[in-house]
Amino acid sequence: MIQAIGRRSISAIEAVGRFGQFLMDMTRALADLGVWARLLIGQMRRIGVDSLPVALFIAAFTGVVLALQASYTFTGAVPLYFVGTLVGKTMMLELGPVLTGLALAGRVGASMAAELGTMKVTEQVDALETLAYDPQSYLVVPRVLAATLMFPVIVSFAIATGIITGWLTSLALLDLSTPDFLKGLKLFYLFKDVWFGLLKSASFGFTIALVGCSVGLSTRGGAEGVGRSTTRTVVYSAIFILVLDAFWAVVLL
Amino acid sequence: MIEFQDLHKAFDGKQVLQGLSLKIRDAETVVIIGYSGTGKSVALKHIVGLLHPDAGDVIVDGQAVGTLDRNELTLLRRGIGYVFQFAALFDSMTVAENLELGLRRRGLDEEEIQERVREALALVDLSGTGDRMPAELSGGMRKRVGIARAIALRPRYILYDEPTTGLDPVTSAVIDRLMVRTREHLGVTGVVVTHDMRSAYTVGDRIAMLYEGRVRQVGSVAEIQETEDPVVRQFIEGRPE
Numbered sequence: 001m002i003q004a005i006g007r008r009s010i011s012a013i014e015a016v017g018r019f020g021q022f023l024m025d026m027t028r029a030l031a032d033l034g035v036w037a038r039l040l041i042g043q044m045r046r047i048g049v050d051s052l053p054v055a056l057f058i059a060a061f062t063g064v065v066l067a068l069q070a071s072y073t074f075t076g077a078v079p080l081y082f083v084g085t086l087v088g089k090t091m092m093l094e095l096g097p098v099l100t101g102l103a104l105a106g107r108v109g110a111s112m113a114a115e116l117g118t119m120k121v122t123e124q125v126d127a128l129e130t131l132a133y134d135p136q137s138y139l140v141v142p143r144v145l146a147a148t149l150m151f152p153v154i155v156s157f158a159i160a161t162g163i164i165t166g167w168l169t170s171l172a173l174l175d176l177s178t179p180d181f182l183k184g185l186k187l188f189y190l191f192k193d194v195w196f197g198l199l200k201s202a203s204f205g206f207t208i209a210l211v212g213c214s215v216g217l218s219t220r221g222g223a224e225g226v227g228r229s230t231t232r233t234v235v236y237s238a239i240f241i242l243v244l245d246a247f248w249a250v251v252l253l
Numbered sequence: 254m255i256e257f258q259d260l261h262k263a264f265d266g267k268q269v270l271q272g273l274s275l276k277i278r279d280a281e282t283v284v285i286i287g288y289s290g291t292g293k294s295v296a297l298k299h300i301v302g303l304l305h306p307d308a309g310d311v312i313v314d315g316q317a318v319g320t321l322d323r324n325e326l327t328l329l330r331r332g333i334g335y336v337f338q339f340a341a342l343f344d345s346m347t348v349a350e351n352l353e354l355g356l357r358r359r360g361l362d363e364e365e366i367q368e369r370v371r372e373a374l375a376l377v378d379l380s381g382t383g384d385r386m387p388a389e390l391s392g393g394m395r396k397r398v399g400i401a402r403a404i405a406l407r408p409r410y411i412l413y414d415e416p417t418t419g420l421d422p423v424t425s426a427v428i429d430r431l432m433v434r435t436r437e438h439l440g441v442t443g444v445v446v447t448h449d450m451r452s453a454y455t456v457g458d459r460i461a462m463l464y465e466g467r468v469r470q471v472g473s474v475a476e477i478q479e480t481e482d483p484v485v486r487q488f489i490e491g492r493p494e
Contacts, residue, residue, distance in 0.1 A: 132359075
């Protein structure tokens with residue numbers, strides 16, 4: 001029992017050490033600008049275009065549900081224009097970044113882990129090294145930077161979509177006019193709401209891509225190993241997102 | 254010159270190489286033979302620094318590979334072509350892009366890159382396949398593209414990891430002929446890892462038998478064919494006992 005706990009503890013510490021080393025290697029590879037810069041746009045396009053439909057779909061229904069739940073909660077106690085406040089604040093501060101982050105942990109993180117894991121087990125990563133490329137600068141840096149830059153863009157669209165569907169729901173299903181919805185939306189609005197959400201989403205993008213690349217490049221075995229890496233990436237990313245979410249709330253709010 | 258000096262390597266406590274020592278002279282092709290799992294590919298990966306030795310080292314052109322930093326390793330790798338067992342082609346790129354990737358890293362101009370790609374594909378009899386994706390190619394064609402990718406770099410050394418494994422006899426003979434042609438045309442030093450004895454006799458100047466993590470016997474093709482070492486005899490004759 002004690003041995004098992006000891007083994008697991010050592011294994012966990014080793015994993016943290018490997019992740020730290022991976023992060024350091026990636027930082028060092030930033031100097032290899034000539035390699036990663038020309039791959040960055042392609043990765044940004046891939047992450048952005050591929051992720052947008054999922055993110056917008058989730059945000060659209062989140063906006064509908066938020067408006068209806070707010071109205072249900074406020075009935076008779078709080079003026080209905082607060083629906084605008086709740087939809088706006090919640091989408092900007094929490095649900096826009098976090099739900100998009102969790103969805104993209106599956107969409108982007110898993111895809112990176114599967115792609116890099118397959119490259120690893122089929123020796124394509126070794127081939128890259130023998131061609132004098134550093135896998136960090138060719139594979140990792142463009143993906144991590146692209147995710148860090150594109151997540152705030154995707155989340156911006158998601159927030160806007162959630163607010164729009166919340167507004168449309170208020171018009172169609174609640175007894176709320178556009179001026180009232182806008183009044184609620186502006187009531188407690190702070191510019192900080194926007195940058196807080198976008199900063200959070202950038203940190204989620206960075207973390208998801210870093211985890212996806214790190215787990216993908218440490219894949220062992222064949223197809224089974226790739227499957228394990230994909231699952232592990234989604235689980236680790238989800239945990240990191242929730243921890244980061246709490247961290248930013250404690251530090252910045 | 255490539256020299257393995259008392260190389261040791263273990264994985265998860267299992268000792269694979271246990272004092273491998275072998276010299277590969279310039280412009281010769283040495284074939285490393287041995288049973289599956291005896292560390293042939295492991296030895297090859299040490300030459301390009303894909304694996305780091307537990308003890309001993311590999312000396313390439315006077316440099317101990319295990320002691321090189323990343324930049325020095327990158328420079329060393331520029332002079333070495335590596336042909337992987339399953340070709341390891343980048344499956345998201347066309348055949349031509351696979352060949353171009355290593356050339357771009359060397360800073361060649363576009364005209365030179367295209368010329369080298371054409372030349373390398375012609376040398377492996379695959380002219381006109383540049384636009385095809387690896388998934389559209391047969392196993393033999395993929396191996397030939399792997400060889401083309403290595404020779405396009407015009408390296409000083411080419412390392413072949415099981416180049417004929419999994420291929421039919423005719424395709425294997427085509428690959429053997431290609432390796433011989435590559436040596437004749439480019440004058441490169443070659444290290445071939447295989448357990449295909451017909452291939453070993455065709456392409457090798459010398460053959461080294463790896464057994465229990467070290468070289469059991471090394472000699473010319475004729476010396477190996479006439480060996481009296483029972484372990485080597487059993488292997489080259491393919492006798493079960």
